[in-house]
Amino acid sequence: MLYPEGREEYAAQKDAGLYFAVESIDAIIAVVKDKAEIMEINPRTAYGKKEIVFKDVNGFQVTFGCEAS
Numbered sequence: 001m002l003y004p005e006g007r008e009e010y011a012a013q014k015d016a017g018l019y020f021a022v023e024s025i026d027a028i029i030a031v032v033k034d035k036a037e038i039m040e041i042n043p044r045t046a047y048g049k050k051e052i053v054f055k056d057v058n059g060f061q062v063t064f065g066c067e068a069s
Contacts, residue, residue: 017061025052025064044068 051065
């Protein structure tokens with residue numbers, strides 16, 4: 001999913017991001033945590049997802065999400 005993001009708390013980010021729905025994000029967290037600027041790791045969102053949000057090398061927000069257990 002590509003989306004525009006207009007929330008004030010992310011005002012310094014680019015004006016678009018990527019969201020990937022996956023089966024699990026645990027392996028992604030292990031790889032990304034030492035290689036990217038992590039913005040958020042949320043164990044359970046209001047809509048029932050576990051998510052990791054980070055910036056890519058160009059400053060775009062990338063989110064991976066899966067069903068929270």
